[in-house]
Amino acid sequence: MAKILLIEDDVLIQKTVCSKLKKEGFDVTCCSDGKEGVEKITAELPDIVITDVMLPYISGLEIVSAVKNIAQKNIRTIVLSTMGQEKIVEEAFELGADDYVTKPFSLTELTIRIRKQLNRN
Numbered sequence: 001m002a003k004i005l006l007i008e009d010d011v012l013i014q015k016t017v018c019s020k021l022k023k024e025g026f027d028v029t030c031c032s033d034g035k036e037g038v039e040k041i042t043a044e045l046p047d048i049v050i051t052d053v054m055l056p057y058i059s060g061l062e063i064v065s066a067v068k069n070i071a072q073k074n075i076r077t078i079v080l081s082t083m084g085q086e087k088i089v090e091e092a093f094e095l096g097a098d099d100y101v102t103k104p105f106s107l108t109e110l111t112i113r114i115r116k117q118l119n120r121n
Contacts, residue, residue, distance in 0.1 A: 002118050005046040006030045007037035007063060008080065009055050013103070017050070020107045026114070034058025038066050045073045048117055050110075053081035053088060061088075061095055068096035076117040080105070 008014040009032045021028045031037050035057040053060040064077050079092045082103040089100050099113050
């Protein structure tokens with residue numbers, strides 16, 4: 001069972017996405033700020049990190065960078081954001097993001113993208 005860490009400060013989005021991913025059979029951990037997210041990445045070494053860009057304490061872009069510096073495991077990252085601006089998307093990919101999903105998004109599409117990333121491992 002793939003381990004997924006969702007870092008999202010919008011409580012409604014977090015609960016909705018966590019519920020959907022658990023129903024799809026994933027082992028999901030959720031948190032609502034970047035500091036806790038980095039701690040969970042280091043402690044749990046998930047297969048995929050899904051992170052919002054705008055987070056308290058540590059931004060999603062900083063999380064992408066931190067994930068790529070963890071050498072123990074090839075952890076995939078998917079960035080979520082309402083900020084579909086080209087510059088932010090470009091920066092996310094330059095930092096090592098594996099995918100980028102603009103809010104609002106389809107839960108089915110997100111699930112497909114997660115499975116695609118898992119198949120790349």
